[in-house]
Amino acid sequence: MAVHVLAVLAYKDGEAVTSTLLASSVNTNAVVIRRLLPLLQAAGLIETTKGAGSGSHLRKKPERIRLDSIYRAVETDEPFTAHSKTPNQACPVGYCIQSALDKVFSSAECAMQEELAKTTLADILKIVKASCSGSDKKRK
Amino acid sequence: MAVHVLAVLAYKDGEAVTSTLLASSVNTNAVVIRRLLPLLQAAGLIETTKGAGSGSHLRKKPERIRLDSIYRAVETDEPFTAHSKTPNQACPVGYCIQSALDKVFSSAECAMQEELAKTTLADILKIVKASCSGSDKKRK
């Protein structure tokens, strides 16, 4: 959803876009978007102004926004969910399985982020523009 | 949880282990384990017998079980959840953002699996054994 929002902002190229408009593209409620914007602001990806005729716009060029930074801006917890209950500490496996897996999982997540870093918002935008070059129906 | 179960089976080295015992190590209900076992069977990782005095044991050597195969055996859906509602198709971004992201996300997941593939169950087992070499308290 975050990538979608940023893609719209990139598409609009600097123009101030309201949360209502973003919500209509994502097909969700404006409040859901407004909950997302502060995260993207904190990551320095967008800038948002208040008041009439305002909205959000990108703070960096799409070429300089990599998908891993979007991932980190938005994603709070690990992709691998830990046990809800802690394993049986009296069992030798239960005792140290978590720390053993933590290392493996965090390096797996790093690998995933490195792969995400290979794509920029500009790459996404290019695909979007290429796709609608034939049938250009822009609305709202 | 699947890795935990397999690690216990590796630790017990061929011995038939009951779902009740596995559950006590993971600290969960035996039924949860029994729901997991068929997935590991289907992936050819374990073998389970029925009846009195039976249980599960590994079908391959721990050295030959890589974590990515465990991941695929257990994980059904993608780590990146798709939009619950489809985006606004009238918006050029909404129209093709999903297919654009699908490609990026699946290659990111591939990268993650390749990283997981670098670790085998034997590696996990080694950590476990090293960890409890000092304070060996084996129970149940």
Next chain:
DNA sequence: ACAACTGTAACCTTGAGAGTTACATATAAA
């Protein structure tokens, strides 16, 4: 026969994420 297992159905519980309503606040423009 019986006890020790797995398999599975049918439920409840929990937590995260999204969706919704309502309202306070900020601000450009009339």
Next chain:
DNA sequence: TTTATATGTAACTCTCAAGGTTACAGTTGT
């Protein structure tokens, strides 16, 4: 300065997946 247009945020509800639980049918060694 007033008003329409925005964001920010609290306080819910909805939904769904994962785990947890109970109960019981089926299987097999002893």
